[in-house]
Amino acid sequence: MKLYDTGVYLQNGQEIIPENQADLPVAKEEAAKNTIAYSILKAHNKSDNMEKLQIKFDKLTSHDITFVGIIQTARASGLEKFPVPYVLTNCHNSLCAVGGTINEDDHMFGLTCAKKYGGVYVPPHQAVIHQFAREMLAGGGKMILGSDSHTRYGALGTMAMGEGGPELVKQLLCQTYDINMPGVVAIYLKGAPRPGVGPQDVALAIIGEVFANGYVKNKVMEFVGPGVASLSADFRIGVDVMTTETTCLSSIWQTDAKIEEFYAIHGRPEDYKELKPGNVAYYDGCVEIDLSEIKPMIAMPFHPSNTYTIDELKANLDDILADVEKRAQVSLDGKIPFTLRDKVVDGKLYVEQGIIAGCAGGGFENICAAADILKGKNIGYDAFTLSVYPASTPIYMELAKNGVLAELIGTGAVVKTAFCGPCFGAGDTPANNAFSIRHTTRNFPNREGSKIQNGQISSVALMDARSIAATAANKGFLTSAEEFDGNYSEHKYYFDKSIYENRVFDSKGVADPSVEIQFGPNIKDWPEMAALADNLILKVVSEIHDPVTTTDELIPSGETSSYRSNPLGLAEFTLSRKDPAYVGRAKEIQAAQKAIQAGQCPAEAVPELKPVMETIHKSYPDVDKTNLGVGSTIFAVKPGDGSAREQAASCQKVLGGWANIANEYATKRYRSNLINWGMLPFLIPSGDLPFKNGDYLFFPGIRKAVEEKADVIKGYTVEGDALKEFDVTLGELTDDEREIILKGCLINYNRK
Known part of the structure; x- marks a missing residue:
């Protein structure tokens, strides 16, 4: 396996030409438009700027750990019907919850919402989310957004992305998915797999080469080359679904007769589309793989x-x-x-x-x-x-x-x-x-x-x-x-x-407003969330120095899944396996914000704030309960690897979290989840931290800094009777993302 250290040109879909060796009659900027990814993104971009994309997806898909929260968020924001096909599968909380009805209550919520808003409902045990999408939703040149990180249908010619629930809420409210034009990396396949080698072997070989160095992070992996033809549709699908583990944004493959046959077998021949790069296509990088060299x-x-x-x-x-x-x-x-x-x-x-x-x-x-x-x-x-x-x-x-x-x-x-x-x-x-x-x-x-x-x-x-x-x-x-x-x-x-015609409810896109949504006692609304205050005091309540922190560590999977419809109940599990003291610490400081919202002095609710406020008042005498927000933050070196689950961020927000501080965010998904829940995605250079767990941090004029797009934001560690200055940044934010943070969360941003 070879990783090129420059961009490459791919000529006639066969020949790799490193950028520094190219002598071609086409400009790089024009050749970059000849990738498969560019053509699909262009067709779905609603802006007039291909550098700043505003994407509308063709279809949406969720499962029974995510769809309740998504629909509850959209309902709070004025949802009337699903504007695009939205499939609700039941493949995560399929088993009954021991001692309770909560999983099946979520299923009935999904069925009644599919009827009320015009969606598709796939009952438990019928299909896992991504297999149903492959069989029934994918189409050549289409785009699908799913609230599961392994939303990948590139092998079938569909560019698919897994994101946190709020990004699906935006699509349900006819808003767009806003990203910069991603880089595109060629995954050039040649040869054919040896007997005994399967798709997971190829996938793991790729992941092992590109994860740690970030070679494809937040980029599109485009599978091309003569070796593609040696792989069956099933084999390609098996490799494709694992591209999520590289931290890429999405994937797409050239298509051929084997993919055409896949659509024919599934009774949808009209959904096949031949996809291949142009005669000369430019890629931001290239991973060259000889399939015959890969071993189990x-x-x-x-x-x-x-x-x-x-x-x-x-x-x-x-x-x-x-x-x-x-x-x-x-x-x-x-x-x-x-x-x-x-x-x-x-x-x-x-x-x-x-x-x-x-x-x-x-x-x-x-x-x-x-x-x-x-x-x-x-x-x-x-x-x-x-x-x-x-x-x-x-x-x-x-x-x-x-x-x-x-x-x-x-x-x-x-x-x-x-x-x-x-x-x-x-x-x-x-x-x-x-x-x-x-x-x-x-x-x-x-x-x-x-x-x-x-x-x-x-x-x-x-x-x-x-x-x-x-x-x-x-x-x-x-x-x-x-x-x-x-x-x-x-x-x-x-x-x-x-089998699906007999069991799957398909509204054919027709909503029935007369249907009453069926709730269960575990299905709760989101709590009220305050707008960003002019000034912010944050207590550091967890400090994680692992090289990477996964979403499983931020909010565990497994037994917590049955509480994904209950924001307050689920929040009790936040960081429970990584830092069991986190929830208690977060709640203690959250009491100060609740006091402010009740018109009371925060130091009365949290006495340890009194000397903190006294130190702040020496330099900022005008800071008081009328212009102050108080909450918690965590530091992690590189948080957010893994799942698309929005709850990794929303649980912190529910417990009074206002920010994360990191050297780097592992995925775009996690950073987007923070923003959509009104949390500041602070970045700080690696090295010695200017604070430690338990310290209080003060960010004066934080609201103004967000509004005015400040490149650098001043923060202070409150140390005894002094303020110790340090700098953070927010990275690039769209105007809508800034407004979401200012309003306090996506629900507030959309609330009518």
């Missing part, structure tokens, strides 16, 4: 970029396991002993669980290939278990018809319905200290369901379904699919649309 891969805990070939892991087992232990000390904050070296038996690594599931692993070809490898074998009667989740009911049905389902069940595998749980820590939680290998999307801490705060820990490695099956056939001893010397059956896929 594994991403060790605790990140998809912690990659090795399986052969490399076996050859250096003790050293790599020791490195994982070091990573665990960072990821788990040293709170719990962790080792995988006790899994080594006679020099071989033993795993207790295999999972093939969701939008990455649950595809038809992955499951058929796993069945081929397991044919005539069994998984044994020891600790090892294997679960398989087809990504949709049509896939499940075809596996039943062609006999693969029976073959898998005969091996001892358990085949379950479409469910995203294994990707975020719900369902199939291994035993304490167990090790799980999964063809899913992520392996962050707690993504397998463990609870560090209760002393329970297990861990996940990512692998392709083929090597998981080879490991299962070897009774749990880690095995590469290259060791399988049998044949692959290459079953043909037949899609049965009648």
Whole structure:
């Protein structure tokens, strides 16, 4: 794999010419317009400036962890009907909540909203969000916005993006998705995969090369080159969905007869469109990949970029396991002993669980290939278990018809319905200290369901379904699919649309205002949120120095999912696994803001504010409860890697958070979520911090600074009877984003 250190030209879709070696009769600016990405973005841009895009999407999609909050936000802002097709799938909170009705209440909320506002409702267990979108929504040259980070349909010619809920709210209110024209990086494929190598192997190889260096961060990955033709549609989809883990903005692929066949199989031949770059296209970078050189891969805990070939892991087992232990000390904050070296038996690594599931692993070809490898074998009667989740009911049905389902069940595998749980820590939680290998999307801490705060820990490695099956056939001893010397059956896929026609509610875009929305006791409205005050006092209530902080650490997944419809209930879990004292500290200082809103003195509610106010008054005597906001902030080196979940930001806001302070934001998604919830996305240079956890910070004239687009904002650490000055910046903000922050949140911005 080669990463070019300059831009490149791609000539006739085949020849890479580095920018510094090019002698072409076309200007770079014109050649940049010949990428597939540029043409799609141009077609969806509502501004007259291709450097400042204002995008309207063709379709929207959400699942049952996100759609309640999105619709509640839009309702508070005057929603009357869904202006574009909006699909509400139920694939995250599909299981009943132990001791409660709250998950099914969310489903009924979704069904009644689909009827009232003119949407589509996909019942639980029918399909995971992204498989339904592939089967029923994607179209050549189209754009889809989803409230899930793995919203990626580029292999089908659809540019899709995963964002926090407020960006979908904007689309529901006929507003636009505003971004600068992103860079476009060519992912140039050549050759063909060797037997035993699957899409997850290719994806992990790419992630391992580009995540840490940020090579494609916030850019569009455009898959081109002769190697694309060697990959089936399913294979391309499996690689494409994992591009999220590179921190890219979106993805798009050149299309061909295999994608045309995909649309024909799914009864939508008219949705195919041939896409390819122009004769000379310019890219901001290039990743050149020889598919024939990629071997079966594994991403060790605790990140998809912690990659090795399986052969490399076996050859250096003790050293790599020791490195994982070091990573665990960072990821788990040293709170719990962790080792995988006790899994080594006679020099071989033993795993207790295999999972093939969701939008990455649950595809038809992955499951058929796993069945081929397991044919005539069994998984044994020891600790090892294997679960398989087809990504949709049509896939499940075809596996039943062609006999693969029976073959898998005969091996001892358990085949379950479409469910995203294994990707975020719900369902199939291994035993304490167990090790799980999964063809899913992520392996962050707690993504397998463990609870560090209760002393329970297990861990996940990512692998392709083929090597998981080879490991299962070897009774749990880690095995590469290259060791399988049998044949692959290459079953043909037949899609049965009648399954959806019988079960999916589709309003065909017709709203019925007479429908009453069905609520449940856990579905709560957002609390009132104040506008940004003239001056701001912030208490630092958490300080995180990990190289990257994931959204799972900011607001855990798993058992918290059932509270995503309850802002106050969910907020109680904020940073619960990373900094359990955070919620209490945030609430203590939030009492001061509540006192201000009640017309009272903040120092009366929070006595420790009295000396802080006295120090501030020495230099700023006019600051008082009429022009002051008080709240909390956190510092993290690089927060926001991972999920699109808006709750990573909104939970802080609900608890009185006014800002994050970071050296860098891991993703655009997380920064956008902060802004849409009225939080200041402060940036501070890396190095020695001018404050520490528990300190009070003062930002005089903060409202004016936002209004007047100040390049640098002065802040002060309150140290005894003195103010110590430091600088922060906000980065680039659109006028609308500034107004959202000034109003206090997107709801206030849109409220009629």
